[in-house]
Amino acid sequence: MEIDFNDLIRDAKTLNATHAAIAKVKNILFNEDFRKQCEQNICGSYNKNWMCPPAFGPIRDAKERALRFQQGLLIQSVHELKSSFDWKGMMAAALDHTEIFRNILDSMKKNYSFEEILPLNAGPCTYCEKCAFLDGEICRFPDKAVSSVEANGIDVMALEKACGIPYYNGKNTVSYVGLILFNVAS
Numbered sequence: 100m101e102i103d104f105n106d107l108i109r110d111a112k113t114l115n116a117t118h119a120a121i122a123k124v125k126n127i128l129f130n131e132d133f134r135k136q137c138e139q140n141i142c143g144s145y146n147k148n149w150m151c152p153p154a155f156g157p158i159r160d161a162k163e164r165a166l167r168f169q170q171g172l173l174i175q176s177v178h179e180l181k182s183s184f185d186w187k188g189m190m191a192a193a194l195d196h197t198e199i200f201r202n203i204l205d206s207m208k209k210n211y212s213f214e215e216i217l218p219l220n221a222g223p224c225t226y227c228e229k230c231a232f233l234d235g236e237i238c239r240f241p242d243k244a245v246s247s248v249e250a251n252g253i254d255v256m257a258l259e260k261a262c263g264i265p266y267y268n269g270k271n272t273v274s275y276v277g278l279i280l281f282n283v284a285s
C-alpha cells in the first residue's frame with residue numbers, strides 16, 4: 100500500500116505534535132559531541148538505562164542502523180513554562196511530549212504498513228517506571244524500548260532547520276523532538 104507522507108504529518112498534528120515534517124535521512128548530521136553530552140550525564144541517565152550509553156552501544160553502530168532508513172517523521176511538541184527556570188514545568192512537558200510521541204508511533208504502526216520503523220525520542224526510555232538495567236535484568240519490553248536522538252548522535256538543530264521546523268519557539272517555552280525513521284515497502 101502506498102503511503103502519502105502528508106497523511107503522516109496530518110496524523111501527527113492531530114495527535115498534538117506542534118510541528119511535524121518528513122526528514123530525509125541523507126540530511127541527518129551525526130556528531131559525536133551530542134553523544135558526549137550523554138557521557139557527561141547531562142540528563143542524569145548515563146549508565147542507568149538500556150537505551151542510553153554505554154548499554155545502547157557505540158555511536159558507529161547507531162549511525163549504521165539509522166542509515167538503513169530512507170526517511171523519518173520529525174515531530175516537535177512545544178510547551179509553555181512559567182519562567183525559564185521552571186524545572187517542574189520542563190519535567191512535566193517531557194512527560195507530555197513522550198505521551199504525544201508514543202501516541203503518534205502507535206498510530207503509525209496501527210494505520211500504515213512499514214517495512215521497517217525505528218523510533219527515536221528525547222532522553223532515556225521511560226516505558227517502565229524503573230528500567231530493568233538498574234536491576235541487572237534484560238529489557239522487559241524490547242518492542243516498546245525507544246532510544247533517543249541524542250544517544251544516536253543526531254544533530255537535531257540542523258535537522259529541524261533542514262525540515263523548516265523552528266528550534267526556538269519563544270520565551271518561556273520548551274520544545275522536545277522525536278524522530279520516527281521508517282522505510283516503505285518497495
Ligand code: SF4
Binds near residue numbers: 224226238239241
Ligand atoms: S522498555 Fe523498560 S526495561 Fe526496556 S529500555 Fe525501556 S524502560 Fe528499560
